[in-house]
Amino acid sequence: MQITAIEPQANKSEQVNLFVDGQRLLTVSALVVERLGLVVGQELNAEQLAQLRREAAVQQALDRALNYLSFRPRSRQEVHHYLRRRGTAPELIEAVLERLTELGLVDDRAFATFWVESRERFHPEGAQALRSELRARGVAPEIAAEVVSQGDxxxxxxxxxxxxxxxxxxxxxxxxxxxxxxxxxxxxxxxxxxxxxxxxxxxxxxxxxxxxxxxxxxxxxxxx
CATH class of the missing domain: 1.10.10 (Arc Repressor Mutant, subunit A)
Incomplete structure (x- = not known):
């Protein structure tokens, strides 16, 4: 199998059409093509093709998660539940969460701090209610206790x-x-x-x- 063309999509510059042996194989993020170092003329074996398909699926799920995170910070559990509702395979969800954690975009302690500050600014609540809300969003009890002070x-x-x-x-x-x-x-x-x-x-x-x-x-x- 030989890559015969890599063509950007007309209406989505971040996506490209990948052609193998003259036939369009799949549409994939340009980031995946760059990450895997794919070039026209390159030969692909079955193992490389499987890796390409997996990377494409992970990137698609990652893009969904990034869009979800663009509205406000989310806990790890919230992102997990969102991707599961969108039909993302469990192993892909874990791969996406790992990347988001590495990028600092999913951090339960930072999320808890954001949540408490937002509540205190717009909808003040007691420590018990705040901790309960955080636990409902998957934040560990010890993090919730650390972020929410009963004395306030x-x-x-x-x-x-x-x-x-x-x-x-x-x-x-x-x-x-x-x-x-x-x-x-x-x-x-x-x-x-x-x-x-x-x-x-x-x-x-x-x-x-x-x-x-x-x-x-x-x-x-x-x-x-």
Whole structure:
């Protein structure tokens, strides 16, 4: 078997058509042709052809994974599940994950850090909820524990609670401590904060909100 032509595709410059003995054998990434050092006139034996087909399949799966990663960082498990859903063979998935790891594009510790920072910026949650989300995405418990600090929960709860307080004040709950406590407390518990953290933060934000409104009614003050 002799390579008789290597022609770029008209609409996909990164893909080439490989011709063997005058017949188109397959379409493959130009990266694979370069990596294997294929040139016109080269003879291919059965072993080399098998390697070419495998490299082409790995590159195709790698391109899919890179597109998936272009939207946001992913955990190793997320990439694995995505490729499996796309029908990629298990042995190819492992080869792709190995290459992505070598390139630094799949790193569960870096992913966990991204996930926590994103949550803290847009959707603050308690440490328990954050660790649970990371474990659900395949991050090892020890990495999740390392990245998520339980000691930061009160600050997270304050950030989450302040956004919710604005809605509570508009809805009238800001005039009655019991209504304020019930609604904000339930909200914080749903976000994965402990009862004790929620209780402290509710009281802090109640006083903060009342001071801001400059409309304190002694009858509505919480009892110690």
């Amino acid at each position: 929960d009160e600050e997270r709860a304050l950030r989450a609670g302040r956004k919710k307080v604005q809605a509570l004040m508009r809805g009238g709950a800001g005039k009655n401590y019991e209504a304020f406590r019930n609604q904000l407390g339930a909200f914080l518990l749903r976000r994965g904060f402990s009862y004790e953290t929620a209780k402290r933060v509710v009281r802090l934000l109640w006083h903060e909100a009342r001071a801001s409104a400059a409309d304190t009614d002694p009858a509505d003050e919480p009892m110690d």
